[in-house]
Amino acid sequence: VTGLGTVIGAPAGGHAVNLAAISAALAAAPDADPDPQRRWVAAWSAGWSYLVLALCSAGLAALVALAPAGVVETVAGLALLATLGGALSAALRDLHDREAAVVTFLVAASGLSIFGVGSAFWALLIGLAVRGALSSRSEQQSADETRRTT
Incomplete structure (x- = not known):
């Protein structure tokens, strides 16, 4: 229903x-009060609170528009x-996936863009490739150790 409302209101x-x-569901959740x-x-x-914030939104938008360049991004x-x-x-x-996580983060932070596809996609792809390569290498080492001990 909310998806349809978004399509109509967009x-x-x-x-x-x-x-x-989502915020309405949080306000009506058991964490709001144990007693239904x-x-x-x-x-x-x-x-x-939403109504008060809505009344203040135009002033806040004007304040954000007047802020020096980069302030909003910094905050x-x-x-x-x-x-x-x-x-x-x-x-x-x-420890097992640490290298893949670091490579994924670095590629995503790099801003890499290939064929017009952004860094988030390439980070995921390269991170999975690194994880797969490291997993297969550790499996190979485990198999070699098992053969040596038997």
């Missing part, structure tokens, strides 16, 4: 119908540092 600039559905009869308070509060980058740190920590935790 020509008028209403691309965030699915985002609103009291969850309306979170949904009601969220709805009024967004700083906001994502913790997420990046967590993702890198999780990716590098496993």
